[in-house]
Amino acid sequence: MHEWALAESILVAAVEAAEKEKLKIISEIKISIGELQQIEQDIFEFALEEIIKTQGDKLKNVKTVIETEKSTLKCKNCEHTWDFSDMKKKLNEDESEAIHFIPEVAFVHARCPKCGSPDFEIMTGRGVSITSIKGER
Amino acid sequence: MDARVSVIDKRLKNIKRIISVASGKGGVGKSLVASSLALNLAKKGFKVGLLDLDLYGPSSHIILGVKDVFPKEEKGIIPPNVHGINFMSIVYFTEDKPSPFRGIDISNIIIELLAITQWGLLDFLIIDMPPGMGDETLDVIRFIKKSEFLVVSTPSKVALGAVSKLLKILKELKIPIIGVLENMSMTRSSFIKNEIDSMDLPYLGCISFDNALEESIGKPNKLLESDFMKDLDDLLEGINL
Numbered sequence: 199m200h201e202w203a204l205a206e207s208i209l210v211a212a213v214e215a216a217e218k219e220k221l222k223i224i225s226e227i228k229i230s231i232g233e234l235q236q237i238e239q240d241i242f243e244f245a246l247e248e249i250i251k252t253q254g255d256k257l258k259n260v261k262t263v264i265e266t267e268k269s270t271l272k273c274k275n276c277e278h279t280w281d282f283s284d285m286k287k288k289l290n291e292d293e294s295e296a297i298h299f300i301p302e303v304a305f306v307h308a309r310c311p312k313c314g315s316p317d318f319e320i321m322t323g324r325g326v327s328i329t330s331i332k333g334e335r
Numbered sequence: 336m337d338a339r340v341s342v343i344d345k346r347l348k349n350i351k352r353i354i355s356v357a358s359g360k361g362g363v364g365k366s367l368v369a370s371s372l373a374l375n376l377a378k379k380g381f382k383v384g385l386l387d388l389d390l391y392g393p394s395s396h397i398i399l400g401v402k403d404v405f406p407k408e409e410k411g412i413i414p415p416n417v418h419g420i421n422f423m424s425i426v427y428f429t430e431d432k433p434s435p436f437r438g439i440d441i442s443n444i445i446i447e448l449l450a451i452t453q454w455g456l457l458d459f460l461i462i463d464m465p466p467g468m469g470d471e472t473l474d475v476i477r478f479i480k481k482s483e484f485l486v487v488s489t490p491s492k493v494a495l496g497a498v499s500k501l502l503k504i505l506k507e508l509k510i511p512i513i514g515v516l517e518n519m520s521m522t523r524s525s526f527i528k529n530e531i532d533s534m535d536l537p538y539l540g541c542i543s544f545d546n547a548l549e550e551s552i553g554k555p556n557k558l559l560e561s562d563f564m565k566d567l568d569d570l571l572e573g574i575n576l
């Protein structure tokens with residue numbers, strides 16, 4: 199259930215942004231979650247709903263839209279690119295779970311499928327971010 | 336925008352003091368000081384957390400003999416309590432394998448760790464820092480606004496060269512510096528004290544080289560009884576800890 203901590207970060211960030219933009223009401227938050235975070239969407243949505251209930255009027259009728267950002271990994275050594283589903287096949291359960299908590303430990307548990315280098319780059323597919331907020335002043 | 340950054344203040348809200356144990360130099364005893372400080376404060380009855388931010392070369396788990404534990408998942412992750420210390424480290428997730436991270440990955444790991452770790456109520460959070468003033472140090476300054484620095488040096492001119500650079504930048508950024516601790520001293524010399532005095536910073540005292548220290552590594556109960564701990568304890572008295 200560390201989804202809860204990330205869901206909370208979305209709402210804290212949204213309220214912060216709304217205050218900056220002087221929005222009285224937030225009507226929609228678009229959220230992008232990196233594929234590497236391997237978030238359980240049901241749990242994440244449930245957490246969002248539960249936290250929204252505890253917040254003030256600003257978030258009362260907010261709609262949340264969740265998108266998953268596909269992962270792209272690129273080798274710095276041979277320039278090969280691949281994605282998390284390729285990578286996952288070679289990971290055991292513990293390694294996969296570790297990446298769920300801390301996506302960057304992919305560098306610890308995985309290698310470039312072509313040349314075996316640990317020196318690759320997460321081009322897309324990590325982190326939790328807000329891509330847009332709609333609301334009323 | 337990265338939402339995780341916004342929740343960090345909230346995660347650290349119920350921590351009274353945050354002390355980063357740092358140095359410009361590696362191998363001067365930061366990890367020993369950080370772990371021992373955490374043990375010392377926990378023994379005095381404080382609620383203490385320890386965060387190992389040396390992501391390439393984590394060592395607090397070795398010093399404290401942490402094995403076979405994993406954080407509990409509950410509205411985030413809750414650090415396991417070892418020897419009275421709520422202990423968080425990247426090793427839970429790396430299985431202690433080599434960790435080839437680049438700078439941007441380091442920052443992302445720190446953001447993730449700070450965003451999802453639920454420390455709860457703490458009197459002290461001690462941070463074991465890597466050497467230098469790279470990403471980890473800059474990120475601690477950026478994300479952990481209330482962190483104070485406890486800086487470790489050895490009696491060597493070589494160590495002091497790097498340490499004084501760290502001190503200068505911390506001073507320039509107006510980051511609170513608790514003071515400088517001299518570790519592994521072998522002879523009576525006031526070289527470090529004089530240098531620190533001349534920078535107008537608090538010199539906290541020295542910890543002697545402890546020939547038997549290696550025997551206490553991985554054994555917190557022994558570490559609590561060590562000469563190293565005695566010296567540290569005396570020195571902490573001077574700063575009301």
Ligand SMILES: Nc1ncnc2c1ncn2[C@@H]1O[C@H](COP(=O)(O)OP(=O)(O)O)[C@@H](O)[C@H]1O
Pocket residue numbers: 358360361362363364365366367368394518519520542543544545546548549552563
């Ligand atoms: N006062 C001391 N006496 C003897 N050995 C020490 C002392 N302080 C540290 N050490 C040893 O020096 C080595 C480096 O210490 P460590 O805490 O890992 O340094 P750092 O974290 O600054 O890289 C370790 O093996 C540690 O046990």
Ligand SMILES: [Mg+2]
Pocket residue numbers: 365366367389392394463464465
């Ligand atoms: Mg260390």
Ligand SMILES: [Zn+2]
Pocket residue numbers: 273274275276277278310311312313314315
């Ligand atoms: Zn490659």
